[in-house]
Amino acid sequence: MEALWLTLQLALFSTLILIVLATPLAWWLAHSHFKGKALIEALVALPLVLPPTVLGFYLLIFLGPNGPGGWLASLWGGHTLAFSFTGLLIGSVIYSLPFVVQPLQNGFMLIGKKPLEVAYTLKASFWDAFTHVILPLAKPAYISAATLGFAHTLGEFGVVLMIGGNIPGETQVVSIAIYEQVESMEYTNAHMLSALLLLISFSLLAIIYKTRKQQGGSLL
């Protein structure tokens, strides 16, 4: 149960961070005519195709004692961000980035710039227009993005194994716990956890497809 609680915490925090980070990024990708935009888009989409072990390996170097993560950890007396909840959070954010950016980008593109222009002509500033017109119009996209980001983080395994290890209460998430139960032939526990994860993931996807139907957009 500790693993489940940790997994939910990880998914929740990752999703919140991702929504905040992905909003400006997706907006920019949706409306910019910058020439190098395709490169940024490719970079964002990379976690979709890269084996989790590759991503995990680079993250391990990056977060470890000799990388920027180690330096960051030294600020509060640690020596590495790997094998910690913070490290796991950073890894999840990168790993699930495309699952949040792409629905938002599609949503913003679908809405277009016209509603923003109309709001300007009614004396609304950019922030006013963004919060009172674009955000409400993009609500289905946000539901899609948040649910996908959350569900994808729940199912994370390879990256976690590489950078988090298997420390109960600190980095042991459900997917890892299941792996361990199976390894030690504890099939009853493995059954229970697997069924739980299956149920949660299915419910989340059901939500996405429900909102997707209302929005008429695509999943990714």
Added chain:
Amino acid sequence: MSTSTSTSKTLKLNINVQKQNFKLAAQCQIEWIKPGIHVVFGKSGCGKSHFLRAIAGLENTQGHIEYEGNTWLNTLQNIHTPCHLRDVSVVFQDSQLFSHLTVQGNLQFAFKRSSATSQDWQHVLQALNLEPLLMQRPNQLSGGEKQRVSLGRSLLSKPALLLMDEPLASLDWHSKQEIMPYIQRISKEWQLPILYVTHSIDEVMQLADQVIILNKHNDVSVIEKMGPLVELLQDVQQGFNQDFKAGSIIHGTLLDHDSNGIKDTRARENSGLNRIQIKKEILYTPAKIGLSAGPMRLCIQANDVSLALSAPTDSSILNILPAQIENIARQGSGQCLISLSLDGQKLLSRISNHSVDKLNLKVGQHVFAQIKAVALQQSIDI
């Protein structure tokens, strides 16, 4: 009702808009001596919308724009007043209501951000008959209703200048007839200068006080001509505008038509005829909603006017008016455009060369002009 006195308002501009495959260079001074509708007119693709968007601040523009002494743009001095700080509002072609809000929500969006009072709110709801629509969602409205809401929303934004970008272009004939009287009334009732973009000659004829004609020269959109409609009518009908339908505008006074309420459009249209006085003569036109007794403008297509040497007594045509021939211009394809004087007002008639020869028509001759009542487009004169 606005309390501002009707002093003249001036929009000065000298602008350049450059985009891929498009260039606009316009320099002009547009003046509203009294509140009225100035129409920017030109063919599709001649840059009318860019012109309007540049004034609104929605287009990347070089140059200088000044309205009522406020500088909105001066690229030399690095002044770029953003759209939301310019005192303009825009009615777009496709109404562009916010789909996440009800009609009331849309109106309140403008109301909350402007200096409009609750009196203005009541006035707009009443004038545009929006009360019954308040709780509806934009996707439940007809095209005409959407445009009425959009118009109301712009008015509640209390702009100093209202821009309208082909507001009738995506409406069917019925909706157009429904909205037109509202547009005509707005300018006067709210003391509001309006700049109105259209490619429809009918709309020019019915709405315009002044006309600004945009055209392309060597791939650059420029202002070709501007001036009062009466002066430019000639340009619109002859010369470069031959592909447009020729027509004329006759001023008169609408008599005894009781206009109470605007509901039940179709029933009223079937109900009968308006009587419009032109000096000594009376013209009959189909009764139309939203019109009250007073000065009236009639737009008469040249094709709907035929000529007779004597007043026919057994014709189905209601309107038979004495007129004098001022000019006979033979055009291509066996057609003839004849200018007539109708008690001093100019009326155009297009008939075949064959008829001209048969009736032996001459300049100076007195004839009878026959005008089909249903062919008359009438609108309030402001």
